[in-house]
Amino acid sequence: xxxxxxxxxxxxxxxxxxxxxxxxxxxxxxxxxxxxxxxxxxxxxxxxxxxxxxxxxxxxxxxxxxxxxxxxxxxxxxxxxxxxxxxxxxxxxxxxxxxxxxxxxxxxxxxxxxxxxxxxxxxxxxxxxxxxxxxxxxxxxxxxxxxxxxxxxxxxxxxxxxxxxxxxxxxxxxxxxxxxxxxxxxxxxxxxxxxxxxxxxxxxxxxxxxxxxxxxxxxxxxxxxxxxxxxxxxxxxxxxxxxxxxxxxxxxxxxxxxxxxxxxxxxxxxxxxxxxxxxxxxxxxxxxxxxxxxxxxxxxxxxxxxxxxxxxxxxxxxxxxxxxxxxxxxxxxxxxxxxxxxxxxxxxxxxxxxxxxxxxxxxxxxxxxxxxxxxxxxxxxxxxx
Amino acid sequence: xxxxxxxxxxxxxxxxxxxxxxxxxxxxxxxxxxxxxxxxxxxxxxxxxxxxxxxxxxxxxxxxxxxxxxxxxxxxxxxxxxxxxxxxxxxxxxxxxxxxxxxxxxxxxxxxxxxxxxxxxxxxxxxxxxxxxxxxxxxxxxxxxxxxxxxxxxxxxxxxxxxxxxxxxxxxxxxxxxxxxxxxxxxxxxxxxxxxxxxxxxxxxxxxxxxxxxxxxxxxxxxxxxxxxxxxxxxxxxxxxxxxxxxxxxxxxxxxxxxxxxxxxx
Amino acid sequence: xxxxxxxxxxxxxxxxxxxxxxxxxxxxxxxxxxxxxxxxxxxxxxxxxxxxxxxxxxxxxxxxxxxxxxxxxxxxxxxxxxxxxxxxxxxxxxxxxxxxxxxxxxxxxxxxxxxxxxxxxxxxxxxxxxxxxxxxxxxxxxxxxxxxxxxxxxxxxxxxxxxxxxxxxxxxxxxxxxxxxxxxxxxxxxxxxxxxxxxxxxxxxxxxxxxxxxxxxxxxxxxxxxxxxxxxxxxxxxxxxxxxxxxxxxxxxxxxxxxxxxxxxxxxxxxxxxxxxxxxxxxxxxxxxxxxxxxxxxxxxxxxxxxxx
Numbered sequence: 001x002x003x004x005x006x007x008x009x010x011x012x013x014x015x016x017x018x019x020x021x022x023x024x025x026x027x028x029x030x031x032x033x034x035x036x037x038x039x040x041x042x043x044x045x046x047x048x049x050x051x052x053x054x055x056x057x058x059x060x061x062x063x064x065x066x067x068x069x070x071x072x073x074x075x076x077x078x079x080x081x082x083x084x085x086x087x088x089x090x091x092x093x094x095x096x097x098x099x100x101x102x103x104x105x106x107x108x109x110x111x112x113x114x115x116x117x118x119x120x121x122x123x124x125x126x127x128x129x130x131x132x133x134x135x136x137x138x139x140x141x142x143x144x145x146x147x148x149x150x151x152x153x154x155x156x157x158x159x160x161x162x163x164x165x166x167x168x169x170x171x172x173x174x175x176x177x178x179x180x181x182x183x184x185x186x187x188x189x190x191x192x193x194x195x196x197x198x199x200x201x202x203x204x205x206x207x208x209x210x211x212x213x214x215x216x217x218x219x220x221x222x223x224x225x226x227x228x229x230x231x232x233x234x235x236x237x238x239x240x241x242x243x244x245x246x247x248x249x250x251x252x253x254x255x256x257x258x259x260x261x262x263x264x265x266x267x268x269x270x271x272x273x274x275x276x277x278x279x280x281x282x283x284x285x286x287x288x289x290x291x292x293x294x295x296x297x298x299x300x301x302x303x304x305x306x307x308x309x310x311x312x313x314x315x316x317x318x319x320x321x322x323x324x325x326x327x328x329x330x331x332x333x334x335x336x337x338x339x340x341x342x343x344x345x346x347x348x349x350x351x352x353x354x355x356x357x358x359x360x361x362x363x364x365x366x367x368x369x370x371x372x373x374x375x376x377x378x379x380x381x382x383x384x385x
Numbered sequence: 386x387x388x389x390x391x392x393x394x395x396x397x398x399x400x401x402x403x404x405x406x407x408x409x410x411x412x413x414x415x416x417x418x419x420x421x422x423x424x425x426x427x428x429x430x431x432x433x434x435x436x437x438x439x440x441x442x443x444x445x446x447x448x449x450x451x452x453x454x455x456x457x458x459x460x461x462x463x464x465x466x467x468x469x470x471x472x473x474x475x476x477x478x479x480x481x482x483x484x485x486x487x488x489x490x491x492x493x494x495x496x497x498x499x500x501x502x503x504x505x506x507x508x509x510x511x512x513x514x515x516x517x518x519x520x521x522x523x524x525x526x527x528x529x530x531x532x533x534x535x536x537x538x539x540x541x542x543x544x545x546x547x548x549x550x551x552x553x554x555x556x557x558x559x560x561x562x563x564x565x566x567x568x569x570x571x572x573x574x575x576x577x578x579x580x581x582x583x584x585x586x587x588x589x590x591x592x593x594x595x596x597x598x599x600x601x602x603x604x605x606x607x608x609x610x611x612x613x614x615x616x617x618x619x620x621x622x623x624x625x626x627x628x629x630x631x632x633x634x635x636x637x638x639x640x641x642x643x644x645x646x647x648x649x650x651x
Numbered sequence: 652x653x654x655x656x657x658x659x660x661x662x663x664x665x666x667x668x669x670x671x672x673x674x675x676x677x678x679x680x681x682x683x684x685x686x687x688x689x690x691x692x693x694x695x696x697x698x699x700x701x702x703x704x705x706x707x708x709x710x711x712x713x714x715x716x717x718x719x720x721x722x723x724x725x726x727x728x729x730x731x732x733x734x735x736x737x738x739x740x741x742x743x744x745x746x747x748x749x750x751x752x753x754x755x756x757x758x759x760x761x762x763x764x765x766x767x768x769x770x771x772x773x774x775x776x777x778x779x780x781x782x783x784x785x786x787x788x789x790x791x792x793x794x795x796x797x798x799x800x801x802x803x804x805x806x807x808x809x810x811x812x813x814x815x816x817x818x819x820x821x822x823x824x825x826x827x828x829x830x831x832x833x834x835x836x837x838x839x840x841x842x843x844x845x846x847x848x849x850x851x852x853x854x855x856x857x858x859x860x861x862x863x864x865x866x867x868x869x870x871x872x873x874x875x876x877x878x879x880x881x882x883x884x885x886x887x888x889x890x891x892x893x894x895x896x897x898x899x900x901x902x903x904x905x906x907x908x909x910x911x912x913x914x915x916x917x918x919x920x921x922x923x924x925x926x927x928x929x930x931x932x933x934x935x936x937x938x939x940x941x942x943x944x945x946x947x948x949x950x951x952x953x954x955x956x957x958x959x960x
Contacts, residue, residue, distance in 0.1 A: 471689040498917040528701045537890075621792055
């Protein structure tokens with residue numbers, strides 16, 4: 001016990017700036033409890049922060065070519081609930097003789113907080129694009145050994161080489177979708193533009209997602225700006241638009257809005273396309289439109305955390321989900337699009353890839369780095385308005 | 386027991402209590418009804434089905450999570466009640482330096498936003514190299530349940546008659562015997578209240594649990610919250626219904642048993 | 652342990668018994684040591700698994716924020732000065748207003764319920780369990796059921812319209828009313844249980860005495876029942892008020908997420924905003940306000956209950 005504390009203290013002294021060194025020196029004087037505190041302070045830093053990212057990329061590229069060991073008998077998946085087809089896991093377990101533990105999280109942020117704090121034991125995680133960029137930037141994503149992915153050729157070109165993970169060095173695309181407007185065709189005309197949310201005729205019958213990035217992003221697009229803007233003028237205008245729309249909104253509501261669309265309490269909702277598809281199964285009058293000013297395209301990805309204990313089994317799972325029939329079953333179950341072009345042809349309810357014209361209006365959310373806190377301040381001000 | 390009994394209470398009081406209890410159970414009735422609804426969404430009634438109960442048999446994840454939640458809830462409640470009752474005894478029965486500050490500090494964990502408790506514990510567990518799992522969840526749950534137990538038991542102890550205990554000691558029983566034979570039975574309603582509170586806190590906790598859970602230790606709230614991103618399947622209503630029914634049967638049985646013993650105690 | 656008689660002839664080994672007697676003899680003249688023997692196990696747990704981690708968070712609140720969450724080395728009070736921005740003070744004010752309203756409503760509804768249960772004789776334990784039974788279900792599923800009840804096209808509006816009481820549905824969901832209803836519902840057991848625990852020990856003969864002496868029911872309640880159950884009522888108020896200050900999901904789900912409470916603000920800082928220092932600072936400001944208020948209350952409280960053994 002003492003040794004471990006001492007080691008932590010030495011680490012804290014060794015790789016920190018002068019301030020921390022001074023802090024740690026005082027901690028020694030204060031005794032064991034304070035030592036623990038000093039070690040904890042050191043522990044809060046993202047794990048791989050100390051290596052320059054370029055250097056890490058070179059090292060990872062080399063590591064990705066090395067062979068892996070035999071398939072481990074166990075695999076720990078950390079994902080959203082119900083985000084695979086019911087038979088995906090049992091079939092994998094049977095075929096590969098691997099026992100799978102499936103744990104669930106509620107949001108990308110929960111996943112990031114745990115991995116950044118240093119939680120271990122997970123072999124596969126499923127971050128959205130912007131969360132993937134954080135995992136890559138902090139060195140928490142392990143390099144993918146492409147040699148083990150014999151089905152890699154099935155991935156549609158559209159999803160290769162994303163900006164958040166150049167060359168797909170750390171990720172395999174999983175599901176994709178867009179954020180647009182779902183509406184009740186029996187109550188309203190198709191809402192072509194985000195401006196419908198400012199239309200008082202539908203006051204109290206409309207919702208936007210409960211997510212600052214999505215709400216501010218929609219109003220940035222409305223004025224023709226990038227939804228990743230960091231320009232103060234553009235953001236101020238977006239805030240004003242968001243506030244004027246807020247007066248008409250019934251609520252900021254994410255996935256649970258499906259029920260309200262079905263019941264007719266809500267007529268127009270900012271929503272993901274997969275969710276609109278699910279709701280339409282219950283209420284055929286629900287339609288979906290991509291506003292003409294444009295919106296978000298998103299993709300969730302499969303990533304192996306650097307601390308993963310079962311790397312080979314994780315690669316086998318990645319390769320397994322790239323099989324056409326497996327990918328098709330998953331996307332048929334989730335209602336979202338598959339990045340697997342061979343799977344697309346086999347789906348019962350295929351979600352077609354965006355056309356070239358639509359792609360020009362779609363943007364991926366990029367992680368905002370240090371500006372994240374400024375965006376949050378805007379979001380707080382919108383909610384308090 | 387002459388003046389107690391529901392018949393002696395004012396009508397309006399009984400009616401008010403009945404109305405409150407009805408309102409509290411109304412959402413539960415809705416929840417139960419939707420466990421028999423054929424629709425995937427808890428929105429409109431589309432027809433009667435037992436399908437969501439059958440579906441439970443295929444959902445190992447839900448059943449596994451219920452098991453994890455019960456283990457955590459029972460263990461954490463037992464530890465928290467033991468630790469909290471001792472603290473409450475010290476606070477209510479003893480004068481010691483710093484007592485007021487100590488009692489005030491007991492309220493700090495209650496006001497600490499859960500995410501702060503959760504993240505700080507996660508950092509601690511990672512630092513101590515404790516593998517995240519049921520153990521870390523239990524440790525965290527005990528930490529946030531103890532203050533609730535203390536507050537409830539202190540309220541019970543306040544102004545409680547100490548004559549019986551003094552009599553027992555005069556008759557030659559030592560402190561420990563007196564505690565188990567006299568104090569504990571007198572405290573029982575307070576301890577029971579505290580235990581019920583601790584259990585429902587633990588059984589329903591999401592934020593802290595999500596941060597200190599590890600591979601293979603997802604509790605029921607984690608599974609349910611994770612479903613929100615898509616749709617909370619009515620099989621969750623089914624399992625909730627089963628839990629409520631099982632609890633009711635258990636409570637009814639234990640009530641019957643304790644009632645059979647009652648004449649002996651009276 | 653249960654059958655350990657004080658004097659002769661127990662089955663316990665003599666050694667244990669001797670140790671127990673010696674320990675108790677040593678403790679008898681030492682009230683401080685008695686107190687700390689009782690406090691030690693719980694206190695150690697709370698220091699290890701609450702205090703130390705929270706002190707660390709306190710340190711985070713004066714450090715610069717890290718780009719991806721966490722903190723960078725250094726010292727800054729930026730998080731605290733930021734909190735003085737009017738937006739955040741408004742949020743603090745609204746949070747306190749909602750918490751006060753929740754507490755008052757819980758007391759008004761919870762006290763009569765607890766009183767009835769405590770006086771209900773053989774129904775007592777069954778009624779008590781009925782109070783907590785709804786909480787054996789998940790908060791989330793229960794809240795979705797409330798949404799179903801309160802929607803414009805929901806059950807309550809349909810009933811009222813079918814009964815001819817309403818012509819147009821009233822908007823309940825996504826209003827402050829819905830938030831308050833959800834909070835009162837969620838925290839009601841925190842009021843009922845402690846009030847019940849203190850009312851249950853109330854000696855009926857005291858009330859009979861008051862009755863014999865000619866006190867009317869209202870006076871009996873005001874002069875006897877209420878003062879004797881005050882510790883439970885105060886405990887209940889604290890157990891409702893303090894956690895409702897930190898609540899965040901109810902206002903999102905039933906209030907439509909159109910306004911923020913402190914709980915939402917803190918939650919956001921640790922998740923989407925990735926500003927741990929600000930989240931910690933907001934929490935510590937809240938904690939200090941509450942700790943201060945509780946300490947003032949404890950100082951003012953008549954020192955009745957603390958008699959040594």
